[in-house]
Amino acid sequence: MSEEQLPADFGARLQASLRTLTWLDAGRVRVYAAMVLVAYIPMMVKVYREATGTVGSDFLAFWGAGQLLRSGPAARVYDLAAEHAAQMAAGTGQMVAYVNPPPYLFLVAPLGLMPYAVAWIVWALAGWAIWFLVARRALPDAGAAGTLAVLAFPAAYLAASHAQNGFITGALLITAVLTLGRSQVLSGALFGLLVIKPHLALLVPFWLAAGRKWTAIAAAAASAAALCLASLLVFGIDAWRAYPQSFEVSQVLMSQTGGEFFLRMCTPYAALHVLFGPTAAMAGQGVITLLTGALACLYWRRAPSDEAAGAMLLAATALASPYLFSYDLPFLAMPVFFLIGMGRSMGWRPWEKFLLVLIWLSPLATRAAALPLGLNLMPLPAVALLWLVWSTWAPPKVQAAA
Numbered sequence: 001m002s003e004e005q006l007p008a009d010f011g012a013r014l015q016a017s018l019r020t021l022t023w024l025d026a027g028r029v030r031v032y033a034a035m036v037l038v039a040y041i042p043m044m045v046k047v048y049r050e051a052t053g054t055v056g057s058d059f060l061a062f063w064g065a066g067q068l069l070r071s072g073p074a075a076r077v078y079d080l081a082a083e084h085a086a087q088m089a090a091g092t093g094q095m096v097a098y099v100n101p102p103p104y105l106f107l108v109a110p111l112g113l114m115p116y117a118v119a120w121i122v123w124a125l126a127g128w129a130i131w132f133l134v135a136r137r138a139l140p141d142a143g144a145a146g147t148l149a150v151l152a153f154p155a156a157y158l159a160a161s162h163a164q165n166g167f168i169t170g171a172l173l174i175t176a177v178l179t180l181g182r183s184q185v186l187s188g189a190l191f192g193l194l195v196i197k198p199h200l201a202l203l204v205p206f207w208l209a210a211g212r213k214w215t216a217i218a219a220a221a222a223s224a225a226a227l228c229l230a231s232l233l234v235f236g237i238d239a240w241r242a243y244p245q246s247f248e249v250s251q252v253l254m255s256q257t258g259g260e261f262f263l264r265m266c267t268p269y270a271a272l273h274v275l276f277g278p279t280a281a282m283a284g285q286g287v288i289t290l291l292t293g294a295l296a297c298l299y300w301r302r303a304p305s306d307e308a309a310g311a312m313l314l315a316a317t318a319l320a321s322p323y324l325f326s327y328d329l330p331f332l333a334m335p336v337f338f339l340i341g342m343g344r345s346m347g348w349r350p351w352e353k354f355l356l357v358l359i360w361l362s363p364l365a366t367r368a369a370a371l372p373l374g375l376n377l378m379p380l381p382a383v384a385l386l387w388l389v390w391s392t393w394a395p396p397k398v399q400a401a402a
Contacts, residue, residue: 016188017323021353026145033148040157044124047161052117056094058327059163060087063119065098071083074105074235078242080249090116099246100165102231102239107168131330134171137178139337142344148350154364154375155329169197170330171318177310177334179217188216192223199321200328209312210297211306226266232300254323263370266329266363266378269322274375285322292316292386299390310386311335312389318382326367326378335389336360342392352388359385 017023045172051057065077077080077098084095088231100108132151139146159166175189188208194201208217232240253261261269269285276284296309296316303309315335318324336359343352362381370376 013372016039018354019350020348021357023351024357026143026359027245029147033145033152033251036152036154037148040066043157044161048120051120051163052092054093056090056092056096057120058096059120059123059164060090060092060094060116061096061098061115062108062123062163063087063090063111063164064096065105066108066113066119069105069109069235070112073238074102075238075242077105077239078245092116097246097249099197099249100196101243102235103227105164105231105239106233107165107196107374120163124163126151127165128160131159131167131171131174131197131333133161133331134174135180135330137335138174138334142341146340147335149340149360150333153333153336154328154331154361155332156364158367162325164325164327165197165332166327169200169328170333173314174334178307179315180213180304180310184213184215185219188213188219190221191216192220192225194228195224195227199323200317202289202329203296203313203317203320206293207296207300207309211309213298218315219244224235236297260371263374263376264325265323266318266326266368266376266382268319268323268364268379271376271379282322289320289322292320295390296320296402304392306339308389308392309340311392312386315382315386315389319379319386320325326363329363329378332359332363332385335385339385339388339392349391355384355388359388 030176051059064083065084067080067089068074068076082095083098087095103307111123114122114285124371135153135156136147136150139150142149145196155166155170159170172190172193176187179190191201191204191208192202205217208220209222262273266309267285268288269281272281293316299312303312311334314331318329318332337357339356341351343349343356357382362378366376366378366381
């Protein structure tokens with residue numbers, strides 16, 4: 001159809017449709033989410049063949065650590081030569097350094113009992129299932145459409161395809177914020193377990209203090225200390241002494257001046273690094289971290305519920321941490337589906353449903369586009385998500401809910 005043949009009001013009608021998206025009802029969500037899940041099957045098969053072939057996978061670090069724990073002192077997991085020798089048994093010809101702290105070894109130890117190809121499947125699918133059971137609670141009473149939309153969340157596919165730990169950290173963060181209103185002790189204990197990946201809990205102590213959740217803070221400190229002490233008793237002091245060796249690997253990665261590494265990261269720091277260099281990136285990320293942390297803390301004064309405050313924390317976390325990859329983003333399911341629940345119960349604000357569709361797609365879309373574009377644009381949908389949660393304090397102008 002030529003431009004002359006388009007109806008005169010086509011642009012206005014399109015804008016009105018996108019503004020409300022009333023046609024996207026539960027039935028269509030169910031069908032589209034099911035289609036996405038079906039599309040994941042050949043994608044996962046391809047990734048699995050690469051992971052067990054010559055391309056390898058991040059999972060090599062976890063599986064190799066499990067192998068080393070089975071056959072000798074835990075401190076060897078931080079020895080690059082020992083890691084390389086252990087990972088060669090996977091047959092991929094690749095090697096990935098293990099950089100997680102000693103408490104994380106409790107998770108990887110069972111992997112030493114399984115062949116690499118089997119362990120990869122178990123880790124990816126079990127993680128997806130555990131995360132789903134937790135994330136589904138962010139959108140209760142939504143029926144099959146909600147279930148499929150959560151299960152098909154693109155960040156979940158990314159965590160599974162990398163066989164990474166985004167499911168574990170995501171489940172901890174989501175459960176911690178969802179249980180805060182019922183049990184500060186349980187919530188704090190779950191936050192404390194994030195000592196396995198502490199940069200994802202960067203804002204948590206300040207956010208809990210702003211909400212005057214003193215019991216949760218105490219429980220988090222006790223949980224983190226207990227897990228560290230348990231790892232000290234089980235894996236020995238030498239593992240903790242060897243752990244700083246992994247900082248050298250991270251330092252080498254972060255000192256790169258270009259390449260794919262910063263395009264695979266999904267933080268403002270990485271985007272600023274690509275555009276303006278490391279000095280501007282560090283300064284810019286510092287400002288963004290302070291600003292998002294302040295917003296998460298200030299939101300307690302206007303949040304309609306503890307759950308809303310938790311959604312704000314997780315939305316802010318996607319921008320506050322300088323070191324974050326797309327496979328770390330399953331925790332964003334909570335703020336996304338919290339907003340969907342708010343829209344279904346209170347009515348949709350203009351453009352809200354359209355923005356949430358884009359945000360739902362964004363972890364995979366921005367990851368796929370990063371290399372061709374030369375820039376990872378994930379901070380943009382993260383900003384949109386932060387704004388949507390921030391504005392939930394005000395009664396929305398109610399429209400017909402789909």
